[in-house]
Amino acid sequence: MRTICFNSRTTSSSSVSGIGQTAPARTVSGMAMDRTLEIAELIITKWDQDTSSFAKVTSLFHENRAEAKEFIRCMNELQKAMHSVVSENSNSEKLIRAQCLMEIGMKRLQKEFYQILSMNRAHLDPESVSTRSSLSTRSSISDYEDNEDDKIRLAGESITEVEDVSTVAMTDLRLIAECMISSGYGKECVKIYKIIRKSIVDEGIYRLGVEKVTSSHIHKMDWEVLEIRIKSWLNAVNVAMKTLFNGERILCDHVFASSDSIRESCFTEITREGASILFGFTEIFAKSSKKSPVKVFRSLDMYTAIASHWQEIDSIFSFDSTSAVRSQALTSLIKLGELVKTALIEFESEIQKDKSKTSVPGAGIHHLTVDVMNYLSLLADYSNVLGDILADMPAPSISSLPASIFDGSDSDDSQSPARSTWFAWLILILLCKLDGMAKQYSGNGNVSFSYLFLATNLQHVISKVRTSNLKYLLGDDWVTKQEVKVKQFATSYERLAWDHVVKSLPLDPSAPISTDQAKEWFRRFNNAFEQAYYKQSACIVSDGKLRDEIKLSIAKKIIPTYRKFYDTHRRVTIGREKNLYVVRFAPEDVGNKLSDLFFEGAGSSGSSSSMSSSSLYTRTSRSH
Known part of the structure; x- marks a missing residue:
């Protein structure tokens, strides 16, 4: 478009003067060009950085935004006037003069575009852009010219100062970009944008702790080191999709809203390398990592991260030129899924191959x-x-x-x-x-x-x-x-461990029997209970509820019967025989010993019991 003003065209008859003919009357386009040149020359030459020391050290958009808007308007009007004049006389002296002003103005806008991008890095960081109040990226430039001040004023009431500044900067960038693109200077504008914004994205990926890796790197890493890298990646992918790439897409769509092809090429070139490094890590990990059940959880973490952000990935990298990013993310999902399945199969195999032969103590x-x-x-x-x-x-x-x-x-x-x-x-x-x-x-x-x-x-x-x-x-x-x-x-x-204790007592514990018979029943019970208690005191039941249920069930089978027998026959059997007491246990003693069972270290001390001895005995008695 820059050369359109100098394309050779066939001149019209009204613009050609013959010998002896009078000069033609001034055309409407010529008069419009005169007015445009007069206005444009004043403001453009004022901001000519080659002739004005003030213009060289001052930013037009920072110094006076109203004048900046007027500068843009004059540039657009000058472009329209040049198109009108070129169709009548491509060799017009006014056209050449206008083209000189256009070159000066574009040089100024190129500098302004660079300054706004570089000086507002903090306000145009992806986080600020992605969280700002959204402005339509499809609105025409006239909408911004007419309503810009009102929008900024309203934005200042509802968003933070940083977001307000980013809105102003984004609006100014769009004004300049559309003016330069429409005037045939889009290449210069795009070049500046790509260089500055790509450096921001690349720096963001680096600060997130994501570095380019190869298969050999993954193979050589200790799992502890690799796990740290995975944790950094999990944090990075969340920030990258919610903030970094999302903010960059919003900014790019906004600044270059007038050209779909430029939007696509800019965003693709700016983000392609960073996105490749980000999703390349998971792809290489899934392909190169040694299969192990212990790695399945980190693999699932990465799979979950990509899957949960898939909508953003598909939306942000929706251009045809960014299909490689979507493909890489999808490949990562597939490979991570295969890694998980392989690890689970290996886990199943490890269970089946377990050859533990040593029984668990207790x-x-x-x-x-x-x-x-x-x-x-x-x-x-x-x-x-x-x-x-x-x-x-x-x-x-x-x-x-x-x-x-x-x-x-x-x-x-x-x-x-x-x-x-x-x-x-x-x-x-x-x-x-x-x-x-x-x-x-x-x-x-x-x-x-x-x-x-x-x-x-x-x-x-x-x-x-x-x-x-x-x-x-x-x-x-x-x-x-x-x-x-x-x-x-x-x-x-209970049946195998304690039934012989239950059977060591008579079926009718309160039936009258002789002293010798009573002594014999006591001896049977003493031996059976001591034998069972000694053997079962090695057992451990970790679950408190199950432990109490087993002990209570055993107590219900033994204590009530023994208590009846004890209360009926203990008086006639008290005495010594071969230096041993015939009646060795009171019902409370039986309850105390049962209460101490199934704890680690049981049988050595009643104090280790989490349930008091009397509690078990009381519960057993009340249940009957």
Whole structure:
């Protein structure tokens, strides 16, 4: 457009003077050019930085914004007048004069554009731009000329001073850009914009702690170092999408609203490298990172970050020229999803390969139970994205799972049943492993321990399900069925560990018997109870509720019967026989000892009990 004023055209007959002819009358366009030149020359030469020391050190838009608006108006009017005159006489002396003024004015605007961009870096930072009160990026320049002061005044009442300044700067940049582009000086304007704004984006990415990495870098990094980099990236992607790239897109759309092609080329060149570094990290991590269950959570964090910002990514990088950014982000999602699936398969394999042969002391909670349930409860926090990741992952069908393990009818996971099935399947594998471990107690002659082991470990599984998002994936019916199994295991334990104590007392504890018979029953009870107590005092039940339920159930079976027998026959049997008391335990003593069971270090001191000895005895007595 800059050369349009000098294109050779065929002159009209009215503009050509023949020999002996009089000069033609002044045309309307010529008179308009005279007026335009007269007005434009005054203001343009005033701000000629080559001839005015004042203009060289002063900013037009900063010094007098009203005059700046007039300067822009004169430049636009001069351009219109030049287009009118060129069609009549391309060699007009006025046209050449106007072109000289145009060059001076564009040079001035080029400097103003640079100054506004560079001096307002703090006010045009992406955060200020992205949070400012929105102005229409599609409005015409005349809207801003007519209503600019009113808008700025209203903005000053509702937004911060920084946002107010950024609004003014953005408006001025748009005025200059549209004037320069319409006059054929868009290349100079765009060059300045790209250089300054790209440096801001690149600096922003660097300050966010994101650096370009290669596959070899990822392979060589210790996991602790890599995890720090991932944490920095997670913070960076949130700031980048909400602020950095979003603010840059808003500014670019606003300044170059008059040209879609310029908007696209500017934004693409400014952000392409920064976006490539940002999403390149996740893509390379997903491709190059060693597969490990421990890395699945950071992979899910990154997957969640990209997925949650996908709408912004798709909107901000919507240009055809930025499709590579969208493609890179999508590739990162796919690769991260594959990494998660591989890690989960590896986790399943690790459970099945566990070869723990040493039984847990006290039939307590096995470390495999703790590790697996901690892992699964944390995974359940990512249930939303796992639904997408596991949607096409082969999983055992619900029908292949035992009804006692999983019934999806009560699960809140109707949209992604594969997700619930997969969690239920891993828990089933764990329970099968525990069942195999329980047999180790049976082989050592401690059959009762095997049932207590199953009860305590299954109770831990239920507790982790209840206190995590697993409860929404597996459903209340699943929990109820497992609680029934815990009660069954506990009942089997009580029968094997304590039934011989119950049977050491007569069926009718208050029936009249001889002194010798009474002594014999006391001896039987003493031996049976001491044997059971000594053996079971090694057991540990970590869950307080289950511990109390088992102890209370045992007490109900023993204490009431023993109390009746004790109250009926203790008087006739008090005495010494072979230096041992025939009656060694009062009912309260039995209750105290039972109260001390199933704590770590039980049997050594009653003070370790979280429930007082008398409390258990009292509850047992009252229940009868």
